[in-house]
Amino acid sequence: MTTWLMAGLLFTPLAWAAITLLLSFRNGRWVSWLGMLVQVLVSVGVWLLVVDRGEFYHGLGGWDAPLGIELRVDGLAIIFVLLTATVATACGWHAGMYLDSDKPWQKHFWPLFWFLWAALNSVWLSGDLFNLYVGLEVITLTAVGLVAVGGQADALRAALRYLLVALVGSMAYLLGVALVYGEFGVLSLAVVRELQAENGVGMTLPLALMLGGLAVKSALFPMHGWLPPAHGVAKSPVSGLMSGLVVKASFYIAARLWLELGHEAGSLALAQVLGVLGSAAVVWGSWLALRQKKLKQVVAYSSVAQIGYLFLLFPLTLSVSEAVSLQAQQGVTLQVVSHALAKGAMFLAAGNLILSVRSGEVDALAGVGRFLPFSLFSFGLAGVSLMGLPPSGGFAAKWLLLQASLASGQWWWALVLLAGGLLSALYVFRIYQASFVQDSDLDEFYHPPRSLELVPMILALLALGLGLVVDPMLTLLGRPFGEGSVP
Amino acid sequence: MSAHLLYAFGGVVLCGMGLGGFILLSHLLRKLLAFNIMGSGIFLILVGLAQHGGGAEPGMDPVPQALVLTGIVVAVSATALALVLIRRYYYLTGQTVLESSAESGRRNNDDDPGSRKDGAL
Numbered sequence: 001m002t003t004w005l006m007a008g009l010l011f012t013p014l015a016w017a018a019i020t021l022l023l024s025f026r027n028g029r030w031v032s033w034l035g036m037l038v039q040v041l042v043s044v045g046v047w048l049l050v051v052d053r054g055e056f057y058h059g060l061g062g063w064d065a066p067l068g069i070e071l072r073v074d075g076l077a078i079i080f081v082l083l084t085a086t087v088a089t090a091c092g093w094h095a096g097m098y099l100d101s102d103k104p105w106q107k108h109f110w111p112l113f114w115f116l117w118a119a120l121n122s123v124w125l126s127g128d129l130f131n132l133y134v135g136l137e138v139i140t141l142t143a144v145g146l147v148a149v150g151g152q153a154d155a156l157r158a159a160l161r162y163l164l165v166a167l168v169g170s171m172a173y174l175l176g177v178a179l180v181y182g183e184f185g186v187l188s189l190a191v192v193r194e195l196q197a198e199n200g201v202g203m204t205l206p207l208a209l210m211l212g213g214l215a216v217k218s219a220l221f222p223m224h225g226w227l228p229p230a231h232g233v234a235k236s237p238v239s240g241l242m243s244g245l246v247v248k249a250s251f252y253i254a255a256r257l258w259l260e261l262g263h264e265a266g267s268l269a270l271a272q273v274l275g276v277l278g279s280a281a282v283v284w285g286s287w288l289a290l291r292q293k294k295l296k297q298v299v300a301y302s303s304v305a306q307i308g309y310l311f312l313l314f315p316l317t318l319s320v321s322e323a324v325s326l327q328a329q330q331g332v333t334l335q336v337v338s339h340a341l342a343k344g345a346m347f348l349a350a351g352n353l354i355l356s357v358r359s360g361e362v363d364a365l366a367g368v369g370r371f372l373p374f375s376l377f378s379f380g381l382a383g384v385s386l387m388g389l390p391p392s393g394g395f396a397a398k399w400l401l402l403q404a405s406l407a408s409g410q411w412w413w414a415l416v417l418l419a420g421g422l423l424s425a426l427y428v429f430r431i432y433q434a435s436f437v438q439d440s441d442l443d444e445f446y447h448p449p450r451s452l453e454l455v456p457m458i459l460a461l462l463a464l465g466l467g468l469v470v471d472p473m474l475t476l477l478g479r480p481f482g483e484g485s486v487p
Numbered sequence: 488m489s490a491h492l493l494y495a496f497g498g499v500v501l502c503g504m505g506l507g508g509f510i511l512l513s514h515l516l517r518k519l520l521a522f523n524i525m526g527s528g529i530f531l532i533l534v535g536l537a538q539h540g541g542g543a544e545p546g547m548d549p550v551p552q553a554l555v556l557t558g559i560v561v562a563v564s565a566t567a568l569a570l571v572l573i574r575r576y577y578y579l580t581g582q583t584v585l586e587s588s589a590e591s592g593r594r595n596n597d598d599d600p601g602s603r604k605d606g607a608l
Binding site: 130134141153157163174175178179182 | 526533
């Protein structure tokens, strides 16, 4: 059973990709909708498996650690697998109706979408430095492809800039992997941690290189310049995938590395630098979001800000008590999940609004409030989670981070959390202000189909309701490993 | 100093040259070539360092070769994708460099309705 479920997570997405490669957009849509159903069922199956028998290691094809590829199936990985299934299904469902199926190039959407899904799952489950690198690269290549599909010069420019920056980031990561392998001769993250603790060898340089590369790929301030054009110019369902999932993959690897190797190799200075850059991203990203003229650029810059919060993980888990570190990890995990859901909802809703008013400008939204579009409501609900108001997932995340920063005596991060919340409220309200302008001459308004408006609403409600199911989700994080599964 | 370590140092030099070229050059093809040089440097470091120390038995570890082979496949795919994008970009704009973000921002505001519509929908 386990073998089938793991194959279902990693290989069936590749099969969907191969099949849709041969089909037109319309036929690929039916195959993909069926595929999404299968993938959701498989993801839930793996989740039930972990709930049932605890976390475990799984050697692919029966080959164990040093020779084969070993997958680590733990609570964190499962949360990300489920998150991927949710957000990707929403975006794929939306894309099937939203993208113009008459354009010949749209048929490339589905294969890229499925390759992306397969690569994301492999990153969540890998416990091996090199395998993570390969997964990360497949994510980059498919994401760049998705941004560029059918695009004009603007989209190509954004895709090229994204590709070049991401490639340099991967090179830095790979250099770190080469140094680790040169020192220890192993790639498994768990084994590297043991060897490092035994030998007391400082892996500070490799760790810094890998984290640096990953930070570039996660668009950490000041290397965030590539993100807003790429996420802003892509088609809305693609933007949802990018902001919701793709940038999280590189952050996920950075967090894994830090939690496994940081105690020995990390330094206080490195942690504080990453925290400060994250804080700068929160403030600067929100400020720029406030000043954008285009709706999707507002949402994209808001992603830069929200990703900044994640980097508070680094200072809040180094040389602090076990309890504080756990709190910070839980807060960051919640922030990832709630941001992915809320940002998916926001981009999809923004896509619907742009479809309605036939313009991407914020000012073009003037008077839209009179037509009471459902999508504007979804946009606002997602905004509630970004601002961190209760009972949203964003509130729970920021509350945990706030507690962790006060308990560890690093009160300055609390200021960042408060300022970030305030600024995000400003940029969300600015969209609303533009929509409710009274004296506009807008009299033509296209109502998108209900099914198109339903998807962002579901995502926004999930982000909002996340705060109510925090406890069951967080208990998943701390499950013990099942017996006989240690590598 | 062993020959393996010499390879690793050669790799470091190549990697530095590649990074320098990547940052300093603005022509897209040159940037891509610089990226490839950087990649080759890293592969040299990967093989050289691993044969020097680490591993089970110095000089006998086959894993780095396998890693580098995979790395080459990844680099080739990335290069191919970049080439396709650069070609299409050149075809559409006649440009071989990415504009600085300030310029492209101005352009975006000027040349709107058409490109905006295509970008958004």
